[in-house]
Amino acid sequence: MSKYNFHSHTKRCGHASGEDEEYVLSAIENGYKTLGFSDHTPIYGFTQPRIRMNEGQIIDYTRSVNSLKEKYKDEIDIHIGLEVEYFPFNMPYVESLLKEGEIEYIILGQHFYKESRESELYLYDENELSLYVDHVIKGIETGLFLYIAHPDHYGLFYHRQDENSYNEAKRLILKAKELGIPLELNISKLANNIRAEKDLFFLVPFPIEQFWKLVGEIGADVVLGLDAHTPLAYYDSPLEWADEFIKKHNLHVISSEEVIARINKIKNNLALK
Ligand SMILES: [Zn+2]
Ligand SMILES: [Zn+2]
Structure with a gap:
């Protein structure tokens, strides 16, 4: 299967490093055939420096990526x-x-929740696991998301x-x-480091074994994601570790062609809406 x-x-998100072109060159150097940029989405009318770009940066983002393409x-x-949280009030902006055609796809990365433009932005706490799952489910029910990024992100608070x-x-x-x-x-390399450093376990405690064992048993489709925040991620991501993990839990990993077919399907559905 070709690497993607x-x-x-x-x-632009404020916590990743390197030039856009360096990501592309690193990916090419390491034999990747497909590279999707999915930086943290703007929230329309709300800024969150060091977490995400603001809406004014979208033009520069698309211009840069399209010229590299x-x-x-x-x-x-x-x-x-873009990597997008399901914030109900922000979905019309993302959908537009x-x-x-500014962007081709969105992945659901539910790091925070925020119910309305006026409400606070919250991190989930340990009593809110079912709220997290509710939000993820509401997100995917919109039919707009390509896939769920780190679905076991709840390991951060549970x-x-x-x-x-x-x-x-x-x-x-x-x-x-x-x-x-x-x-x-x-x-992500970060997750791999954390696995090695047990004392830092709570920083990025995923992949969660209990979760992925269930994914294998239920037979849901899986994609691999590097969550690259530096061009170096293309050099040192734990692909061998991932192979072992995939075998261990009998995961069904889909190809880049299948991912792209999903992008086109969502695009077509949106055009018909
Ligand atoms: Zn990030
Ligand atoms: Zn994320």
Whole structure:
């Protein structure tokens, strides 16, 4: 299967480093055939420096990625997307970017929640696992998302693998399977480091074994994502570790062609709306 990554950031979010072109060159150097940029989405009318770009930066983002797409078209297939939280009030803005063709796809990365333009922006706490799952499900029910980025991101605030997390994981995975939404096995270097450094476990405690065991049993589709925040991610992401993990849990990983077919399907559905 040819190497791909649809989860790549840029320095516009304020916590990633490197030039856009360096991401492309690193990906080419490491044999990737497909690269999708999916930097953290703007929230219309609300800024969050060091977390996401603001809406004024979209033009520069699309201009830059589109020129790289053209420049390197013989070497790598480049796509442009955004990593988006399901904030109900922000979805019309994101949908308009998709509709106007500024961006091709969105992936669901539910790091925070914010119910309305006026409300606060919150991090989930350990009593809010089912709220997190509710938000993810509402997100994928919009039919706009390509896949769910790090669906087991709840490991950041829910530190146990118990009956409750089993039931909530199952609810999320069954819904993804029903709607045909792939789940991203996030293999960011950061996550790998954390696995090695047990004492830092709570910083990025995913992939969660209990979650991925269930994904294998339920048979939902899986995509691999590097979550690159530096061009170096293309050099040192733990692909061998990922292979082992995929075998261990009998995960069904889809190809870049299948991912792109989903991008086109969502685009067509949107045009018909
Ligand atoms: Zn990020
Ligand atoms: Zn993320």
